[in-house]
Amino acid sequence: MRSSVKAKFTHGSVTRHLVRVTLTNSISLLSLYVVDILALYWLARAGDPDAIAGVGLVSVWQFIVISLCLGLSTAVMTIMSRQVGAGQPDAARTVAYAGVIGMLALTLIVSLLLLAFADPALRFLGAEANVLVSAAKYLRMLAPAFVAMALGQICIYILLAHGQNNRAMIVVLSGTAVAVALDPILIGYAEMGLAGAASSYAVSRMVALATGMYFVLMLQLIRAAPAAAVLKQLRSAFLLALSAVLSNIAPGAAAAYVFSRMAGFGPDVLAGATVADRVLQLSFGAYFALPSAIAPILGQNLGAQRNDRVVATIRSGALLVLAFGLVSSSLLYAFSEAIASAFQLQPPGHDLVVLFCTVGGINWTLIGLQFVALPVFNVMGKPLFSAVANWTRASVGTVPFVLFGAAQYGASGVLVGQLVGNALVAILTFGLCIGFARYHMTACCASWRQRKGSILRS
Numbered sequence: 001m002r003s004s005v006k007a008k009f010t011h012g013s014v015t016r017h018l019v020r021v022t023l024t025n026s027i028s029l030l031s032l033y034v035v036d037i038l039a040l041y042w043l044a045r046a047g048d049p050d051a052i053a054g055v056g057l058v059s060v061w062q063f064i065v066i067s068l069c070l071g072l073s074t075a076v077m078t079i080m081s082r083q084v085g086a087g088q089p090d091a092a093r094t095v096a097y098a099g100v101i102g103m104l105a106l107t108l109i110v111s112l113l114l115l116a117f118a119d120p121a122l123r124f125l126g127a128e129a130n131v132l133v134s135a136a137k138y139l140r141m142l143a144p145a146f147v148a149m150a151l152g153q154i155c156i157y158i159l160l161a162h163g164q165n166n167r168a169m170i171v172v173l174s175g176t177a178v179a180v181a182l183d184p185i186l187i188g189y190a191e192m193g194l195a196g197a198a199s200s201y202a203v204s205r206m207v208a209l210a211t212g213m214y215f216v217l218m219l220q221l222i223r224a225a226p227a228a229a230v231l232k233q234l235r236s237a238f239l240l241a242l243s244a245v246l247s248n249i250a251p252g253a254a255a256a257y258v259f260s261r262m263a264g265f266g267p268d269v270l271a272g273a274t275v276a277d278r279v280l281q282l283s284f285g286a287y288f289a290l291p292s293a294i295a296p297i298l299g300q301n302l303g304a305q306r307n308d309r310v311v312a313t314i315r316s317g318a319l320l321v322l323a324f325g326l327v328s329s330s331l332l333y334a335f336s337e338a339i340a341s342a343f344q345l346q347p348p349g350h351d352l353v354v355l356f357c358t359v360g361g362i363n364w365t366l367i368g369l370q371f372v373a374l375p376v377f378n379v380m381g382k383p384l385f386s387a388v389a390n391w392t393r394a395s396v397g398t399v400p401f402v403l404f405g406a407a408q409y410g411a412s413g414v415l416v417g418q419l420v421g422n423a424l425v426a427i428l429t430f431g432l433c434i435g436f437a438r439y440h441m442t443a444c445c446a447s448w449r450q451r452k453g454s455i456l457r458s
Helices: 014-044 049-085 089-116 118-123 129-142 145-161 165-189 194-218 227-263 267-283 285-303 307-334 336-341 347-379 383-394 399-409 411-457
Strands: none
Touching (some): 014 194, 049 089, 049 118, 049 145, 049 227, 049 347, 089 227, 118 129, 129 194, 129 267, 145 165, 227 267, 227 347, 267 285, 285 307, 307 411, 347 383, 383 411
16 A cells, blocks of 8 residues: 655645644544543542542643653654655655654553652642552552553554544544443443543553554554664654653643642642633643644745745634633633533632632633744744743743742632633743744745755755
């Protein structure tokens, strides 16, 4: 079978490509968030706030693991998309192979560390007493499944780099379907609690991995390579991934800080923060999908020197963020009480969820602009800018605002402080992205005209 390697994003409507890829990626991510929030719902029915609080703390470390994997996956996808756009499919296949090998090694190390140091890792976030027991048990059951999750994830990004969006969505949905079926059985009816949630997650990730590898091999998007070639590609990918990891891990560091502050207000508040975090993921999952949608479109068009389409991609991305954010904010506000009541939380946690649904949407509409800026920096060869932007949001845009909010208004102040600070940094980052993109494309055009003139003169 011939490999279907084409630069699909260099032709046709940029807005249509962006909407289609974002929708595909969003459905994939939203399906995962639906699974998370359903698992939390079934755990909440047991009336154990300690278990819910434990899930929230474990989710911080889970997010950090996912961020590490996303960093390498994004690096591999960025390199591959530019090679596909430049008509170099063989090089793209070698990068895919190196990416899979690197991902396997990375997640094996991380999973073993989490298994060995689960208790201190959770105490660092403020876990104690029953919350620590529940969280440590859950983390140790979840850690081995991170390997399957990561390998399935890189398969998805290999498919996305080649424009195989529908197949990438099928990979995610295959695992999601398994989790949706298993959660009520294992958590609810079998009353396995956290063990049921972890088992459902592990089985769903293995199904997604099997589906992803099937598509990647069927389309011949990966090819084994000598060790020297693998190491060379891994060196390039890890250099790019280093900045991407630094960038992606920043929100996890911010979440760790915020959850540690929330832990000081008791398990009921921590349970409410956990639910609010899952509501955020479900409501604004499209934003998290946007960078992986923008990156291959930018990469292919930069590789093909289509700067007009690069500008159109950035503009369309910003408009999509604002439109989606306004709709999502309105829905959260309208159903705030119903959302909070569904999880049977005690008043402190219930009130925190209502507050997020009331004021969180408009702030996250603005925060979404940063998700447009980050892939622009990455694809245009300045991934360090992404890392600086994310760490600025995680530090300057989080710590002072949370400290002030906590001192003045308690747990509610922690939530609102983080939202306001993050939104301010996101607006600034998007403004810098516009200026950098203009400078980069002007410099590239001048260099291309100079090379073309030299060739003609020779």
